[in-house]
Amino acid sequence: MRVSPTPLRAVAAALAVGLAATACGGDAEGAAADALTLGYFPNITHAPALVGVERGILDGALGDVELSTQTFQNGPDAVNAVFSGEVDAAFLGPNPAVNGWSQSEGEALHVIAGAATQGTGLVVRDTIETVDDLPGHTFSTPMLGGTQDVALRWFAQEQGWDVDTAGGGDLSIIPQDNPDTVDAFRLGEIDGAWIPEPHLSRVLAEDDAHLLVDEPDLWPRTDGQYVTTLLVVSTAYLEDNPRAVADLLRGHVESVDWINGHPEEAAETSRTHLDELTGGELDPELTTAAFENVTFTVDPVAPSLLVQAEQAEAIGLLDPVDLNGIYALDPLNDVLAEAGHEPVAGLEG
Incomplete structure (x- = not known):
């Protein structure tokens, strides 16, 4: 890497x-x-x-x-x-x-x-209703260069957005251990995360969260x-x-x-x-x-x-x-x- x-x-x-x-x-x-x-x-x-x-x-x-x-x-x-x-x-x-x-x-x-x-997938706050609402917000992935981190950065690039490894750009992407991500979402420190189970379901259980991107939908070439x-x-x-x-x-x-x-x-x-x-x-x-x-x-x-x-x-x-x-x-x-x-x-x- x-x-x-x-x-x-x-x-x-x-x-x-x-x-x-x-x-x-x-x-x-x-x-x-x-x-x-x-x-x-x-x-x-x-x-x-x-x-x-x-x-x-x-x-x-x-x-x-x-x-x-x-x-x-x-x-x-x-x-x-x-x-x-x-x-x-x-x-x-x-x-x-x-x-x-x-x-x-x-x-x-x-x-x-x-x-x-x-x-895996992207879970976000309810105030983020569509993909077009993502710019200007802060999101977490488990590790810079890890599997979910690459998935989110690739997704952002496909939308034409700029992101960098220092947390800047159209989206701010920061690395966090998965348990910390759940707490950060609950405390309002991040607006969403691309994470694996069971942390995905843990964040989804919060009152103001929903799944915006279900990653299987991005894999039509391999039937999800x-x-x-x-x-x-x-x-x-x-x-x-x-x-x-x-x-x-x-x-x-x-x-x-x-x-x-x-x-x-x-x-x-x-x-x-x-x-x-x-x-x-x-x-x-x-x-x-x-x-x-x-x-x-x-x-x-x-x-x-x-x-x-x-x-x-x-x-x-x-x-x-x-x-x-x-x-x-x-x-x-x-x-x-x-x-x-x-x-x-x-x-x-």
């Missing part, structure tokens, strides 16, 4: 040296690792992680591999954790995944599965489907521990299948886990509403990732990047075949 390249590139350079060393020392027979650290966000769009951890599905699938977890509030922090080896795999938004691929020149990570599509969460793994871990990665994917597929087979129970399980992570109490009705806005699937919806990268390039937040090779879907498709599911495709078909 061009807006803050130095830390990522420094870590990526160190990573390249580390990969050269580990490439010769990997386990040729694919013996299981001793441990795996998984990163994810306290968002409904990361429900496969919430459910997989809370119900012990991922832990059970990994067997003797010890599972530990770490949560993040934004994509760049999670990507840096993958770069540094702090986490081995992570659930990420598409733009942070692309940024990590770009900054490490394809060395740091690979996308090994999808996790969720949809579940666009990836919001991917599962990535560090290249080093994938090369050294293929069995552990396959077991992680077995747990991930099982978690997504369980969510889709038990949506009400999955919403409650996710709410319980979110409360444990945040110390808050998410309204059960809001959790259910948030779940209805998200589609959970291991399909990474590869065409949408390409479009999202092109949008980030067009607004100046990403250098041109070749995404060929970013997907490593063979392990997932092996697991899907075992489970009797259809295979999924990357950019190469």
Whole structure:
């Protein structure tokens, strides 16, 4: 991401040296690792992680591999954790995944599965009745250069509006952690936000809020489907521990299948886990509403990732990047075949 390249590139350079060393020392027979650290966000769009951890599905699938977890509030922090080896795999938004691929020149990570599509949009105050009313107001996104940030900036550019990374222009766009966005809207500090679930539903629950842009409406080329969460793994871990990665994917597929087979129970399980992570109490009705806005699937919806990268390039937040090779879907498709599911495709078909 061009807006803050130095830390990522420094870590990526160190990573390249580390990969050269580990490439010769990997386990040729694919013996299981001793441990795996998984990163994810306290968002409904990361429900496969919430459910997989809370119900012990991922832990059970990994067997003797010890599972530990770490949560993040934004994509760049999670990507840096993958770069540094702090986490081995992570659930990420598409733009942070692309940024990590770009900054490490394809060395740091690979996308090994999808996790969720949809579940995002622009919620605004009732005084903003149409898109034409947006200029002159202040809006929040989770992180500069993150997935929802790119979506809002691209949308603004499509309307012919100027915005900058310092909060100026026709729209003022400021980065905030998702929980802070809910409070900022309630206090009148912002006029709206492009955010993921469950924070979207939390803001919509305010008396003076409504959904102005439902993001699926902006994706006619993919029938309203666009990836919001991917599962990535560090290249080093994938090369050294293929069995552990396959077991992680077995747990991930099982978690997504369980969510889709038990949506009400999955919403409650996710709410319980979110409360444990945040110390808050998410309204059960809001959790259910948030779940209805998200589609959970291991399909990474590869065409949408390409479009999202092109949008980030067009607004100046990403250098041109070749995404060929970013997907490593063979392990997932092996697991899907075992489970009797259809295979999924990357950019190469």
